[in-house]
Amino acid sequence: MLAFNVAQLLKEGIGATRRYELAGELYDIDEHNPGPVSVQGHIQLIVTPEGVLAIGEAELSLITVCPRCLTLTESRVTVEIEEEFYPVIDVVSGRPLPDDHDDEPELLIDERHTLDLSEVLKQYAVAHTLKPAVCRPDCAGLCPVCGENRNFVSCSCETRELDPRLAALAQLLEEPDTEE
Ligand SMILES: [Zn+2]
Ligand SMILES: [Zn+2]
Incomplete structure (x- = not known):
């Protein structure tokens, strides 16, 4: 899973925490990479005064193109995750919360209280495929x-x-x- 329902966690209040395994696949990374990129890792979710902090580590299996011979190569990179997510509605009252974070839609916890790490992980994947490595040093x-x-x-x-x-x-x- 790469998305988690945090309704119960948010109700427990500031400092409440959960730990989850991350496992899943990402598609449509960007126009050059349809995916899938597989994800393995773990994440800790901690309730903050404003939202939920996600801290963890994930291994991404990326398909990259060797710039010399154009062969497709699978490479694994480990990324550190540290992002704060913000709920769009108050979990107790059900009322909308101020839309202070509309410029970062990937960091919003939706009205069903789903915290989804997919978009954030896609951004990490894009950052790591911008500089493709050669398939082997002596290619x-x-x-x-x-x-x-x-x-x-x-x-x-x-x-x-x-x-x-x-x-x-x-x-x-x-x-x-x-x-x-
Ligand atoms: Zn030749
Ligand atoms: Zn090569």
């Missing part, structure tokens, strides 16, 4: 002539033998200047 990349993956196929194209690190550098230098 030989694609042949610039025939496009074969040189990690698996040794083609007979006429190319200068370069150290893979230099090859990556050369590739960078060949790319046209892009505006920051």
Whole structure:
């Protein structure tokens, strides 16, 4: 589960706490990553004067694309979670609470008292896929002539033998200047 009903917890008042296992999958991470990203971890929920603080740790299994050979690689990253969530209605009176946090909809506890960590975890996943890692340190990349993956196929194209690190550098230098 990545979403929890916190009605009972909120009724217990400030300082009340619960601990849950996190397990689930995230979809539609962003336009480049349809997912799924699987999540494993744990979370502690603590009632604060304003809402519920979520503190924990999760392991995300991300699919990334190697920038040299374009192979899909699964990588695991551990993220620390620390976010405060805010209820939209008062759990006792049922009345709406001031909408001070409308600019962060992912941090709202909805009118059914559901605290959902999915959107926050997606943001962590996006942050970790922005800089994709090479599939392995010595990845030989694609042949610039025939496009074969040189990690698996040794083609007979006429190319200068370069150290893979230099090859990556050369590739960078060949790319046209892009505006920051
Ligand atoms: Zn690679
Ligand atoms: Zn080739």
